[in-house]
Amino acid sequence: MQVPIGVLQTWFERSCELQICPVPGGLSSSRVWRIVSQKGTHCLKAWPMDAGRIQRLAEIHGRLRELQVNGIHYVPQILATVDGTTWLQTTNHLWEVYSWMPGHVAQSSSDAEKLLPRSVSAVARIHDVWQRHSSYLAASPGVAQRIQSLQQFFHCQPQLVNSQAGCQTLERLSERTLSYLHQHGRSLIVQLMDLMMPTTVHFAIRDLHYEHILYLDGQVSGIIDFGAAREDEPLIDLVRLTGSAAPLNREARYQALNRYLHQRRSLETSAVPNCYELPEVQDDEIHHRFAILDQASTLISALNWWQWLVVEARQFHAPQEQLIAR
Numbered sequence: 294m295q296v297p298i299g300v301l302q303t304w305f306e307r308s309c310e311l312q313i314c315p316v317p318g319g320l321s322s323s324r325v326w327r328i329v330s331q332k333g334t335h336c337l338k339a340w341p342m343d344a345g346r347i348q349r350l351a352e353i354h355g356r357l358r359e360l361q362v363n364g365i366h367y368v369p370q371i372l373a374t375v376d377g378t379t380w381l382q383t384t385n386h387l388w389e390v391y392s393w394m395p396g397h398v399a400q401s402s403s404d405a406e407k408l409l410p411r412s413v414s415a416v417a418r419i420h421d422v423w424q425r426h427s428s429y430l431a432a433s434p435g436v437a438q439r440i441q442s443l444q445q446f447f448h449c450q451p452q453l454v455n456s457q458a459g460c461q462t463l464e465r466l467s468e469r470t471l472s473y474l475h476q477h478g479r480s481l482i483v484q485l486m487d488l489m490m491p492t493t494v495h496f497a498i499r500d501l502h503y504e505h506i507l508y509l510d511g512q513v514s515g516i517i518d519f520g521a522a523r524e525d526e527p528l529i530d531l532v533r534l535t536g537s538a539a540p541l542n543r544e545a546r547y548q549a550l551n552r553y554l555h556q557r558r559s560l561e562t563s564a565v566p567n568c569y570e571l572p573e574v575q576d577d578e579i580h581h582r583f584a585i586l587d588q589a590s591t592l593i594s595a596l597n598w599w600q601w602l603v604v605e606a607r608q609f610h611a612p613q614e615q616l617i618a619r
Contacts, residue, residue: 294324296337303374303381304337304390305330313337323520327393334393335372339386340520346387347380353519354379354389356423356496363422367415367507367515369394394515396507405503405538409549412506412534415513417556420497420527428495433488435499435529439589440485443478446596467603470595481592484585497525503538528579532586540591550583 296313305311305328312329316336326337340346354371361370369391371379381388399405405412498505500521507515531553539545554576 300388335390336393337390339388342387350380353522360422365418367513394507394517396509396514398504402538406545409538410552411513413549413553414556416530417553421560423496428493430491431494433492433526435525436485436488440482442593443482467599470599481589492526494524494526497527498522498530499525501530501534532590
């Protein structure tokens with residue numbers, strides 16, 4: 294896919310010399326390029342047009358600016374177009390440009406696990422800003438989404454069972470995943486329904502994988518990919534991040550959760566969620582909520598990938614080994 298000249302001229306002057314390099318390996322529906330110019334190094338992203346994309350992108354840009362204004366500079370800075378807007382709509386795509394964040398991702402989940410204390414502290418600062426500026430009590434959108442997803446998978450289970458993976462590794466994973474769904478899925482739905490009491494909701498990243506966090510000298514230098522961000526309960530970000538960075542280490546996930554909660558309290562905000570206003574000791578209630586969300590998210594992630602790779606045979610710009618590892 295080539296970048297149209299008109300798109301480039303929306304952000305960069307015609308006389309500006311540009312180096313344009315496509316960035317491979319993304320698992321989202323977007324396409325990404327690295328742009329080097331006299332203005333610096335930027336990231337150009339093209340999203341496919343779908344219902345509500347403009348509204349979501351506008352809100353994401355506003356929330357990122359909110360973080361920048363409050364001193365959090367390890368999130369991308371949005372680059373405005375020549376007419377002052379922050380996106381461009383073409384026939385099939387929605388385009389945005391933001392600063393290229395410095396640093397490198399952890400090379401493996403084991404490396405990411407060691408860096409979890411730094412990453413969850415960085416997330417705590419982001420949540421603190423978003424919560425102070427806009428939060429309210431409501432049923433958790435993330436919990437409701439997980440209930441709906443599990444119910445849908447039960448409905449289409451015969452289709453999943455009858456699908457052929459064409460790969461021994463995928464076949465083994467699918468058997469284990471569908472077996473777990475059969476053994477624990479309905480119980481998980483009941484447990485998730487018990488979590489539908491009102492909790493604090495504010496803007497959240499929602500799809501925070503360890504590969505979205507960059508480091509320089511052991512410190513968080515960038516958090517990227519806010520494409521799925523919207524209002525949700527903040528615990529969803531912790532479940533997603535810790536599950537990707539420490540998938541086989543339950544103790545590390547809970548240590549990261551405790552570090553996050555300690556950091557949130559140390560920030561002394563006036564809008565801490567009621568369920569988090571707890572003594573400094575480990576809290577059974579919040580760990581119980583985290584455990585259910587962790588278990589449900591892991592199962593749904595495996596089912597999603599099985600459906601995408603086997604049932605729908607989707608094509609991704611990444612090696613199959615990387616997709617299976619997810």
